[in-house]
Amino acid sequence: MVELRGIHKSFGPLEVLRGIDLRVRAGEVVVVLGPSGSGKSTLLRCVNHLEKVNRGSVRIDGELIGYRRTGNRLRELKEREILRQRTHIGFVFQNFNLFPHLTALENVAEAPVAAQGRPRREVRELAAELLDRVGLADRADAYPRRLSGGQQQRVAIARALALRPKVLLFDEPTSALDPELVGEVLEVMKDLARAGTTMVVVTHEIGFAREVADTVVFMDGGVIVEQGPPDEVLDRPKHERTRSFLAKVL
Amino acid sequence: MTAPAPAIDRPGPPEAQPGEKPLKVVPARHPWRWAATAVTLVLIAMAGNALVTNPAWDWHFVGQYLFYETVLRSVGVTLRLTVLGIVLGFLLGTVIALMRLSASPLLTTVAWGYVWLFRSVPLILQLLFWFNLALLYDQISFGIPFGPSFFAVGTMDLIGPMTAATLGLALHQAAYAAEIVRSGFLSVDQGQLEAAAALGIPRGRQVRRILLPQAMRSIVPNAGNEIIGMVKGTSVVYIMAIPELFYQVQVIYARNGRVIALLLVAAIWYLLLTTVLSIVQYHVERHYARGAVRTLPPTPLQRVRRFAGTVAAARRQRRAGREQFAADLAGER
Numbered sequence: 001m002v003e004l005r006g007i008h009k010s011f012g013p014l015e016v017l018r019g020i021d022l023r024v025r026a027g028e029v030v031v032v033l034g035p036s037g038s039g040k041s042t043l044l045r046c047v048n049h050l051e052k053v054n055r056g057s058v059r060i061d062g063e064l065i066g067y068r069r070t071g072n073r074l075r076e077l078k079e080r081e082i083l084r085q086r087t088h089i090g091f092v093f094q095n096f097n098l099f100p101h102l103t104a105l106e107n108v109a110e111a112p113v114a115a116q117g118r119p120r121r122e123v124r125e126l127a128a129e130l131l132d133r134v135g136l137a138d139r140a141d142a143y144p145r146r147l148s149g150g151q152q153q154r155v156a157i158a159r160a161l162a163l164r165p166k167v168l169l170f171d172e173p174t175s176a177l178d179p180e181l182v183g184e185v186l187e188v189m190k191d192l193a194r195a196g197t198t199m200v201v202v203t204h205e206i207g208f209a210r211e212v213a214d215t216v217v218f219m220d221g222g223v224i225v226e227q228g229p230p231d232e233v234l235d236r237p238k239h240e241r242t243r244s245f246l247a248k249v250l
Numbered sequence: 251m252t253a254p255a256p257a258i259d260r261p262g263p264p265e266a267q268p269g270e271k272p273l274k275v276v277p278a279r280h281p282w283r284w285a286a287t288a289v290t291l292v293l294i295a296m297a298g299n300a301l302v303t304n305p306a307w308d309w310h311f312v313g314q315y316l317f318y319e320t321v322l323r324s325v326g327v328t329l330r331l332t333v334l335g336i337v338l339g340f341l342l343g344t345v346i347a348l349m350r351l352s353a354s355p356l357l358t359t360v361a362w363g364y365v366w367l368f369r370s371v372p373l374i375l376q377l378l379f380w381f382n383l384a385l386l387y388d389q390i391s392f393g394i395p396f397g398p399s400f401f402a403v404g405t406m407d408l409i410g411p412m413t414a415a416t417l418g419l420a421l422h423q424a425a426y427a428a429e430i431v432r433s434g435f436l437s438v439d440q441g442q443l444e445a446a447a448a449l450g451i452p453r454g455r456q457v458r459r460i461l462l463p464q465a466m467r468s469i470v471p472n473a474g475n476e477i478i479g480m481v482k483g484t485s486v487v488y489i490m491a492i493p494e495l496f497y498q499v500q501v502i503y504a505r506n507g508r509v510i511a512l513l514l515v516a517a518i519w520y521l522l523l524t525t526v527l528s529i530v531q532y533h534v535e536r537h538y539a540r541g542a543v544r545t546l547p548p549t550p551l552q553r554v555r556r557f558a559g560t561v562a563a564a565r566r567q568r569r570a571g572r573e574q575f576a577a578d579l580a581g582e583r
Contacts, residue, residue: 086449
C-alpha cells in the first residue's frame with residue numbers, strides 16, 4: 001500500500017532523515033513516535049511530496065510519488081501530476097490550516113470540486129455527510145474562527161476524507177489543542193481506524209497508539225530505531241533509546 | 251433577615267420598593283469632557299460663520315459653476331484618468347509582485363529594479379518624459395526583437411497627451427501597487443498554500459480561491475489609499491494641458507477672475523469623488539472580512555436603524571409601564 005524505501009532528506013547541512021524504510025499495509029494504522037527533531041513530521045511530508053526527498057522512493061499502490069523513473073534516474077513530475085497524486089493522500093496538519101474565509105462545509109467541499117472536478121451538488125451532500133460523521137452537522141455554516149480547536153481539527157479531518165484518499169496522514173493532530181479537546185479528535189480518529197482506514201499518525205498520544213495502532217514505529221535521529229506491535233514496542237522495548245523516551249513521556 | 255423584596259414588574263424609582271432601600275448608582279462625572287465639547291462646538295460655529303458670512307468666498311458663483319458643462323466634462327476626464335491609472339497600475343503591479351515573489355533571480359531583480367526606478371523619479375518628471383517621448387524615439391516599430399520590423403508608427407500619432415498621461419500615471423502607480431499586492435500575499439499564512447497543495451487544488455485556483463481573498467484583507471485598505479491618492483494625483487497632468495478638473499477650473503478663472511470660487515468648485519468635486527470611493531472601500535472591506543472576525547460590526551446605516559429601533563422600543567416599554575401602573579392603581583382602589 002504505502003512503501004518507503006531508503007528515504008534521505010537534508011535541509012542544507014542538517015540531515016533530517018537518514019535512510020527510512022517503512023511499509024504500511026492497506027487498512028493498517030501506523031503510529032510514529034519519537035522525540036521532537038527526530039524527523040517524524042518531515043517523513044510524513046515526504047510521503048505526499050510536500051518535501052522533496054534527496055534519495056529514496058515513496059510508492060503508493062505501486063505508483064511512485066513525485067517522480068517518474070527513467071532508467072536509473074528519478075525525474076520530478078510536473079506540478080499538475082503531483083497535485084493529482086496528492087488527491088489520493090489525505091493530510092491533516094497540526095495547525096488545522098482550515099481556510100478561514102470559507103465555512104466548514106465550503107472547506108470540506110473545496111478540494112473535490114477543484115481538484116477532482118466532481119459535481120458541486122453531489123460534493124456538498126458528501127461534505128454534509130462527512131461533517132455529520134465527525135459530529136459537526138450543526139456547524140456546517142460556521143466559519144473556522146467560530147469553532148473550537150477540536151472542532152476545527154475535526155473539520156480538517158472531514159476535509160481530508162472528502163477526496164476519498166487511499167491513505168490518511170496525521171501530523172501531530174492533537175498537539176495544538178487544549179487538553180480537554182484532545183479526546184474528541186482522537187475519538188474521530190479511532191472511528192476511522194475501526195472502519196478500516198489506512199492511517200499513518202505522528203503523535204505523542206501513547207494511549208492512542210496502544211489502543212488503535214497495528215504497528216508502532218519509534219524514530220530517533222532520522223532513523224527508525226524499532227517497530228512492531230504496540231505491546232512489544234511500548235511495553236517491552238528492545239532499545240535503550242526507546243526505553244528512555246517512553247520513560248519520559250509515560 | 252428581611253424577606254427578599256418581591257419582584258415587581260412595575261418600573262419606577264428603586265426607593266419605591268418595600269424593605270431595605272436599594273443602593274443608587276451614580277455614574278462618574280466628566281466635567282472636562284463637557285468643557286472640551288463646548289470649546290469644540292464654539293470653534294465649529296466660528297469656522298462655519300467664517301465660511302458663510304465672508305462674501306469673498308463667492309458661494310453663489312460656486313453653485314453656478316459646480317454643474318457648468320465644461321466642469322462636468324473635466325470631472326469625466328479626471329475619472330477616466332483615475333480608473334485607467336488604477337486598473338492598469340494594479341494589473342501591472344500584480345505581475346511585478348508575482349515576479350518579485352518568483353524563484354527566478356532575474357525576475358526578482360527586474361521587479362525590484364522597476365519598483366526602485368518608478369518610485370524614485372517624481373511623477374511630474376515621468377509624465378513629461380512620456381509626453382516628450384517623440385523627442386527620444388520618433389518612430390515605434392513592431393516586429394521581431396532585433397530582427398525585421400513588420401510596421402512602424404510615428405510616436406506622436408501613437409502617444410497623444412491623454413495616452414502619455416495614462417501611461418505615466420499607470421506605470422508610476424504600478425510600482426506602488428506591486429508592493430501593496432506583494433505585502434498582501436506575504437500576509438497570508440504559508441500553511442494555507444501548503445494545505446491547498448496537500449489537497450491537490452490546482453495552482454491557479456489556489457491563488458484565486460485561497461490566496462487572493464485572504465490577501466485582500468490587507469490589500470484593500472492600502473489600495474483605497476492609492477485610489478484616493480490617484481483621484482487627486484490626476485491633477486498633476488494639468489502641466490500637459492489635459493482638460494481634467496484642475497486644469498479646467500484654472501482655464502475658467504483665468505478668464506473670469508473668480509479664483510476662489512472655482513478652486514472651491516474643484517475642491518468640492520474632489521471631495522465628492524473621494525467620499526464615494528471611501529464608502530465603496532468600506533463595503534469592500536466588509537466583504538473580505540468574512541470569517542476573519544467573529545461577527546461583523548454593523549454598517550453605519552444598520553447602526554442608525556438599530557438606534558432608532560431601541561429608542562422606539564424604550565418608548566413603547568415606558569408607555570406600557572405607565573399604563574400598567576395606572577391600571578394597578580385603579581385596581582387597588
